[in-house]
Amino acid sequence: MNCLYCDSPLPPGAVECPNCGAPAPAESSVPPPQPQMPQFAPAPQPTRKKSPLLAELLSFPVIGLGQMYNGQVIKGALLLLVTVILVFAIHPMVFWIFWLLAVLDAGRIAGKINAGETVTPWTFF
């Protein structure tokens, strides 16, 4: 994109011509560079992707591990702690209830992260 008045090249997104100071055609010059940005942006995105299957598998041996994998570290640790306390305080069967919940929750949260949904450190299911 060049200046309409002096024909000097305008930097992308420029509001006015750096050479003569004439207002640049902002509305038409700004959009073209933007669609190209996502093509370079996806590089950091794979780190945000979570595998629901892996999150569930991690919850199999250790309750809360799948939650930690999803980035919900405190929630995962508390889930494990609460499970241990309730197993001793109430009944060993409590373990399997929390185990199932933890596995299902880890898979659901990983799916939400993948879908781009807002997941707070305390989001359940």
Ligand SMILES: [Zn+2]
């Ligand atoms: Zn100019």
